[in-house]
Amino acid sequence: xxxxxxxxxxxxxxxxxxxxxxxxxxxxxxxxxxxxxxxxxxxxxxxxxxxxxxxxxxxxxxxxxxxxxxxxxxxxxxxxxxxxxxxxxxxxxxxxxxxxxxxxxxxxxxxxxxxxxxxxxxxxxxxxxxxxxxxxxxxxxxxxxxxxxxxxxxxxxxxxxxxxxxxxxxxxxxxxxxxxxxxxxxxxxxx
Amino acid sequence: xxxxxxxxxxxxxxxxxxxxxxxxxxxxxxxxxxxxxxxxxxxxxxxxxxxxxxxxxxxxxxxxxxxxxxxxxxxxxxxxxxxxxxxxxxxxxxxxxxxxxxxxxxxxxxxxxxxxxxxxxxxxxxxxxxxxxxxxxxxxxxxxxxxxxxxxxxxxxxxxxxxxxxxxxxxxxxxxxxxxxxxxxxxxxxx
DNA sequence: GTCTATATGAAGATAGAC
DNA sequence: GTCTATCTTCATATAGAC
Numbered sequence: 390x391x392x393x394x395x396x397x398x399x400x401x402x403x404x405x406x407x408x409x410x411x412x413x414x415x416x417x418x419x420x421x422x423x424x425x426x427x428x429x430x431x432x433x434x435x436x437x438x439x440x441x442x443x444x445x446x447x448x449x450x451x452x453x454x455x456x457x458x459x460x461x462x463x464x465x466x467x468x469x470x471x472x473x474x475x476x477x478x479x480x481x482x483x484x485x486x487x488x489x490x491x492x493x494x495x496x497x498x499x500x501x502x503x504x505x506x507x508x509x510x511x512x513x514x515x516x517x518x519x520x521x522x523x524x525x526x527x528x529x530x531x532x533x534x535x536x537x538x539x540x541x542x543x544x545x546x547x548x549x550x551x552x553x554x555x556x557x558x559x560x561x562x563x564x565x566x567x568x569x570x571x572x573x574x575x576x577x578x579x580x
Numbered sequence: 581x582x583x584x585x586x587x588x589x590x591x592x593x594x595x596x597x598x599x600x601x602x603x604x605x606x607x608x609x610x611x612x613x614x615x616x617x618x619x620x621x622x623x624x625x626x627x628x629x630x631x632x633x634x635x636x637x638x639x640x641x642x643x644x645x646x647x648x649x650x651x652x653x654x655x656x657x658x659x660x661x662x663x664x665x666x667x668x669x670x671x672x673x674x675x676x677x678x679x680x681x682x683x684x685x686x687x688x689x690x691x692x693x694x695x696x697x698x699x700x701x702x703x704x705x706x707x708x709x710x711x712x713x714x715x716x717x718x719x720x721x722x723x724x725x726x727x728x729x730x731x732x733x734x735x736x737x738x739x740x741x742x743x744x745x746x747x748x749x750x751x752x753x754x755x756x757x758x759x760x761x762x763x764x765x766x767x768x769x770x771x
Numbered sequence: 772g773t774c775t776a777t778a779t780g781a782a783g784a785t786a787g788a789c
Numbered sequence: 790g791t792c793t794a795t796c797t798t799c800a801t802a803t804a805g806a807c
Contacts, residue, residue, distance in 0.1 A: 395790090399790095413696060413697065414696055415693065418696075418697065420782065422781085422782085431792055431793085432792085432793090433792050433793060434790085436783090436784065436785075440784080441784080442783070493695060498693075500749045504683070504684060504749065505604060505605055505609075505684070506606075518750075543750075548738075548739070548742050551739050551742025551743070551745070552738050554688050554691070554742070555737055555738040555741060558688075558695065558706055558709050564738075567735075568735065568738060583772075586772095611800065612800080622774055623774085623775095624775060624776080624803095625773055631802080631803095632801080632802080
């Protein structure tokens with residue numbers, strides 16, 4: 390194994406640890422000490438791989454985008470109709486209800502935190518929403534060519550974000566069940 | 581004016597400044613220096629009025645609860661039917677769209693921040709939701725005695741939270757228009 | 772009650788030995 | 790490339806003069 394490859398693996402281990410940490414603690418409370426502890430990389434050595442905290446965020450978002458792209462590609466391959474794909478998306482808060490009730494939505498809570506007074510960082514975090522928004526818009530366009538696909542996409546995103554927020558506020562693992570059922574019924578009723 | 585009254589006024593000035601600061605910056609990034617600057621109270625003197633940051637949060641939440649109770653009482657007085665009251669609530673993200681697009685929902689974003697790893701503080705912030713939830717449940721119960729009023733209340737809260745999150749993510753002042761229209765249409769269609 | 776000065780700790784980031 | 794030691798800054802909170 391070359392030195393370069395080994396370095397890349399260390400970097401990847403840091404990014405994956407930060408992915409969880411960012412979700413579980415939030416950006417501002419997440420410290421380099423936390424990262425060192427979670428990744429097993431000595432505290433001072435982190436700054437060789439990431440000079441600033443912002444670079445850590447950028448790396449985590451890039452990683453998440455890759456994961457999400459792969460997931461959406463899978464759905465596009467495995468699910469034959471736009472309606473099934475949209476319903477698959479709508480079910481995320483239900484499948485993830487354990488995590489969502491404890492920590493909220495990973496991308497929603499991060500944007501909410503950074504959107505207050507850290508506009509440049511929010512712009513990085515917002516790319517996660519862009520990716521879903523565009524994919525959902527394509528599905529809606531295929532399903533309902535005569536309707537405003539982007540507005541429908543934003544509506545679906547808003548509904549799922551709302552479920553995540555309320556499940557998190559009340560640490561409620563049953564709320565996603567009811568809400569996702571209603572959301573899927575709405576999708577099926579569209580014409 | 582007695583000394584006691586003057587102290588109370590100073591305290592009130594601090595609380596009102598913190599109310600905005602908490603909304604605009606969030607809890608963790610809000611420092612005592614920020615509070616001193618925003619309220620005009622000398623930095624060191626703040627700790628006479630509030631020994632810890634947690635006490636500041638508790639005072640702000642108590643203040644917000646008072647404001648919200650007064651607002652809900654006004655609605656109950658001024659709006660004759662439960663349906664009108666529910667629609668009045670649903671319109672908040674539209675009326676507040678300038679603030680919501682810049683800072684999100686004051687109670688939603690606070691709960692999202694504190695819900696990650698500050699359970700005791702979140703319990704304080706959650707009381708804002710409890711107040712709305714119970715009031716909305718009463719309205720739904722009056723409107724639709726045969727349905728699950730609490731589930732409807734949580735649904736309406738989720739819908740408005742979702743609107744706030746997405747308007748904030750995209751700093752979008754027009755999204756609340758579309759979403760609130762749809763939400764009011766849903767309320768009117770209930771039976 | 773008011774305010775200055777400061778104790779104490781933890782954060783992000785860097786310098787330089789190995 | 791790795792890691793220790795440390796610089797600097799800023800946070801909460803307190804002690805004590807006025």
